Amino acid sequence: MTRCLEAGLPVASACSGRGACGKCVITVLHGAEALQAPTPHEAEVLARNGAGPDQRLSCQCDPEGAVDLLLTTGYW
Ligand code: FES
Known part of the structure; x- marks a missing residue:
């Protein structure tokens, strides 16, 4: 699975995906069990x-295998 930032999705970031800033928080609406x-x-x-x-x-999170995830953020 390609992480959101690597896939070019408009996810906020102040640490370039190093897991430090917390700006990239997403809400998982469906498929959380695959993470x-x-x-x-x-x-x-x-x-x-x-x-x-x-x-x-x-x-910082990747699903295990090919799964459909439904995500949102507060700013999308
Ligand atoms: S991009 Fe900074 S914590 Fe994810």
Whole structure:
């Protein structure tokens, strides 16, 4: 799976996908079960940014295999 930034999707970023800024938070509307669990680092950045349980850092999560995901952000 290509991450959102690598795929050219308009995802906010201030760290170029290094998992530091938290700007790329996405809300997963469908398909979350196909995503790997957040790493401790991603979980810490999500918590620091007040993210909800259905939110992930788009630069840090990949689905396992080919799946359909439905995503949104607060600024799309
Ligand atoms: S782009 Fe900065 S945390 Fe994802």
